[in-house]
Amino acid sequence: MKPIFNIGPSLESRLFVAVICAVSLLIADGLYQFSKPMRVTLNSLVYPIKFIASLPGEFLEESSDLFVTQADLLAEREILISEIMQLREKSQRFEILEEENAQLRSLMDAPLAPEFQKTIAELLAVDNSPYSQQVLINKGALDGVFLSQPVLDDQGIVGQISDIAPTDSRVLLITDIAHAIPVRILRNNVSLIANGSGNTNRLNIKYVAHSADVEIGDLLVSSGLGEVFPAGYPVGIVSDIVRDESKPFAQVNATPLARLDRIRYLLLLDTQAALSDQAQRLDSQ
C-alpha cells in the first residue's frame, strides 16, 4: 500500500543535506584531492558494474574474430610482413644513428637518453564527453601501472594514467580540458605548453607571444620539462595561428598526432624504472 502522506524528513531538508554533502565532497576532492588514496579501493568496489558493461563489447569482438575469412587474414598478414620489412630497414639505420648520437653525447658530457620498458595495453572503454576525455585500458596496479605514467600509441603521445584500479586504469587524454603538456617545436626548440581543448582533434597552445617563431605545420615534441613525459616524443602539428594584436597572446591550435578517436592498442612507458636505473648509474659513477 502506498502511504498517502510522505514519511520521514521533508524534501527541502533532504535536498539541503544532499547539497551540503555533495558540495563539501566537491571541495574536498576537487581542490584538495582527498579521494586520491582511496580511488583504487573505490574502483575495485564498482568493478562488477564495469565488468558487466564491458561484456557486450568483448562478445562482439570475439564473435567478429570468429567470422574473419582466411582471405582477409592472408591479406592482413601480407600487409604486416611488408610493414615489418620497412620497419626493420628503418631500425638498421636507427641503430647506427643511436650509437653515433650516444658517442656525440658522451663527447659533450650530456646524459644519455634512457631506454624505456614498454607494456602494451588494450582499450576497454571510452568516456568521451566535452567535460572529460578519458579511456580505460586493461592494465592496472597488478601490472605495475603507476600514476602519471606516460601513454603512447604508434603515432605519438596519447596521455597519462590518472586513475588506477587493480586490473584496469584510466588514461587522461592530452585533449582533456584539465590536461596540459610541455612541448617544444622540433624546428627551433621554442618551448610551449599545449592544453587540451575538450575536442579530440585539437590542442590549444597557450601563452604564445605574437613575435614567437611558430609556423603552420611545425612539429611539436614533448620537451621533457615537468618530468611526466620523456623528452622527444611527437605530440602534434601546429594547425592554425591567429595573430590578433588586440589580444595579449597569439592563438595557436595544434592537431594531436596520436589517433585519439581510434585507439585500440596503447604503449605504457615505464619511466619510473628507467629513472631509478639512471639514478643508480649516476650513484655508482
Added chain:
Amino acid sequence: MINRIHIHLSLLVCTILEIIPMPISFGTYRPDWLLMGLVFWNMFHPQNMNIGIAFLYGLVLDVLLGYTLGMHALAFSLVMYVASIHHLRFKNYSIWQQSGIVGLYTAFHNMVLFWSQHWLNDAFFHLNYFWPIATTMFLWPWCFWLLNRVRRERLRH
C-alpha cells in the same frame, strides 16, 4: 520491499548503459539514462525513490566515470528535488509533454555539471553540451514504455 529490488535492478541497467563502451564519435550523443530511470521511478514510487538514492547513484557514477566526487551526486540531487515536487503533475502529462519536461531536467542536470566543471577545471562552453538533451528527449517515450512494463509485470505478481 519487493518493489525496491526491481527499481534498483533497472537503475543498475541504466548505470551500465551510462558507461558501456561506444565508438568515440557517439560519446557526445550518449543520453542520460540514469536520469531517465531516476525520474521514472520517482514518478511512481516517490516514497522509495528520493534525493538520497539519487545522491548515491550520482556518487557511483562519479567513481565509474572518474569524475571529481560529488559532481553527478550534486546534479542528480538537485534534479531529483525538482522532479519530486512536480511528480504528481508530471504523471498526468501526455508522453510528449513528459519528454519535453525530461529535456528540461537534462538541461538542468548538464548545466549543474558544467558549472561545477567550470568552477573546478575552467571548462568553457561547448555546443556539444546540448546533444544529450536532444537524445534524452527522443528516447524518453521508449524508456517510459519499457520501464512501465517492468513496473506492471511487478505489480501483477
